[in-house]
Amino acid sequence: MMADAMSDELRRRLRALEADYLSQPVVVQRTELAEINQLRTQLGLSPVNARLEELGAPAPAPAPVVASPAPRRDHSRARAIYEAYQKKAAVLELHQAYARRVAEATAGNGPTPVYPLAKMGRDGGPLRCDLCGKPIVLEGGAYDGLPADEAWAEHPNPSGRWNSWISGGMVVEITVNGTLRIFHGYPGRNHTHCCNAVRAKEEKARKEWEASKPVPPLAELRAFLDDTFVELSPDERVTLLTKIVDVMFSFDPGFGVNVPGEAKTT
Numbered sequence: 001m002m003a004d005a006m007s008d009e010l011r012r013r014l015r016a017l018e019a020d021y022l023s024q025p026v027v028v029q030r031t032e033l034a035e036i037n038q039l040r041t042q043l044g045l046s047p048v049n050a051r052l053e054e055l056g057a058p059a060p061a062p063a064p065v066v067a068s069p070a071p072r073r074d075h076s077r078a079r080a081i082y083e084a085y086q087k088k089a090a091v092l093e094l095h096q097a098y099a100r101r102v103a104e105a106t107a108g109n110g111p112t113p114v115y116p117l118a119k120m121g122r123d124g125g126p127l128r129c130d131l132c133g134k135p136i137v138l139e140g141g142a143y144d145g146l147p148a149d150e151a152w153a154e155h156p157n158p159s160g161r162w163n164s165w166i167s168g169g170m171v172v173e174i175t176v177n178g179t180l181r182i183f184h185g186y187p188g189r190n191h192t193h194c195c196n197a198v199r200a201k202e203e204k205a206r207k208e209w210e211a212s213k214p215v216p217p218l219a220e221l222r223a224f225l226d227d228t229f230v231e232l233s234p235d236e237r238v239t240l241l242t243k244i245v246d247v248m249f250s251f252d253p254g255f256g257v258n259v260p261g262e263a264k265t266t
């Protein structure tokens with residue numbers, strides 16, 4: 001009775017999470033996906049990827065050790081994928097942390113701090129639009145019409161806070177792989193604004209990827225993780241599998257034109 005009531009409760013929580021998952025911002029989805037997979041494991045369901053597609057049946061429990069051990073499974077392909085995942089995830093994390101720093105530095109209503117606009121882009125230069133490549137232009141006051149970096153060069157203000165209105169608007173976006181995108185314009189139907197014009201380009205890239213998307217060798221990856229990470233719990237191995245599939249086999253729009261200093265060689 002107790003166990004039934006408990007799994008009903010887990011099921012309710014899972015249904016609620018899955019129902020609104022796809023409408024959540026990416027940042028929230030990342031947190032919720034971990035909880036969704038945790039609940040699914042507890043309920044004996046297959047884990048899902050970042051698009052809530054099932055990753056196949058949960059791995060069967062490893063066979064008990066017997067006198068003559070089974071021949072070792074060949075993990076060469078899965079190990080290569082895992083090693084590539086580690087490298088890619090490390091670089092991605094630098095870009096994701098940078099994206100969060102820029103989003104935070106430019107967040108808020110009203111005038112925007114000029115410092116991040118002028119100095120937080122590639123090599124300490126201005127943030128540039130991911131569509132047209134140009135910096136953000138200030139509006140109003142003595143520096144009206146000047147790109148943020150030129151205004152800063154004329155009037156550097158490292159100690160005080162210098163905020164300015166932006167000419168024509170600006171969109172700061174964290175895209176599906178958690179990295180930064182900056183666009184001129186105001187979101188809406190006006191396709192002369194960079195932030196709206198870019199959508200068609202993004203849709204095309206996504207469609208091309210969908211047409212020939214890679215299929216993760218899940219059974220091989222699961223066997224590799226089971227044999228290699230014996231110290232992890234089954235839940236932790238599912239979480240790791242989800243991350244590997246997410247990083248290596250999900251749609252990846254790459255990096256934008258603005259990159260963190262520590263990752264500029266990549």
Ligand SMILES: [Zn+2]
Pocket residue numbers: 129130131132133134183184194
């Ligand atoms: Zn632009």
